[in-house]
Amino acid sequence: MKRTLDLLSLTLLTLLIISPLHATDLTTDEELPTPLTYINFSKDISDIIIHHDPLVLKPVRKENLDVLMPIYENKAVMQWVGDGKTKTRQTVEKELSAYEHCWRESLAKNTLFYNMRFVVSINEEVVGVVGLFTPHTNWDINKEGILGLVGFGKPEYSGKKYATIITEIMIKDYIPFLQKENFAIGEQPIKALHATAMLNNQPVNKLLKKYFNEPQYLAETEFGNPRNLYTLSLSQ
16 A cells, blocks of 8 residues: 655665764755655555655665676765675675665564665665664664664765765654554564764764764674764654
8 A cells, every 4th residue: 555655854774874874064054955855655665765865765676686686786875884894796786785684574464574674765866875774783773673774885975964864864854754553663663773984984973963962872784883973862
């Protein structure tokens, strides 16, 4: 059943954003315009879209492999993601297949199944990835009802406020929509959002402080990388 929701924007994600992002100045203290964010949601993955001119977000699919490889092969981008290494085509192909599976499981069960990522496009050019996921237990934040936020994108699109816009879309539009639709994490409602940033990734730390306040503490990822951990309460 398709549902369409028109919301005022708030401007991941990291839209190009979020947890790990390219270390260029992505934030601004200026007030951003607030055009409408359109969320078209459906049980059919091919019908899901979030539109906030000029940004278009669609669920990650296996067929996105070719357009996403330049991002996954870019050292300047991937130094902030996961283990900090670029990825092979074979690895990315497996990941995209897993993300698509997560989407289908989430839609079928009305629950957030590990990793729901979007491909982000600007004027039909794929520029990044953003999404929500259930945090890993070794982050020491394995609490019920907690989501994680992740995003990364092409360096040439940094400094254009897109990271800020996408972060607000996730926090003020998309997550409230999921809550209204009674999406859950297991059997728990969505209660909080986590995001992290490597200590030397100052642009992302600045962005996250704007929306999450000061970091709670240092968290070590599964790759042994220390990161600032930010938390945002998501009361309905």
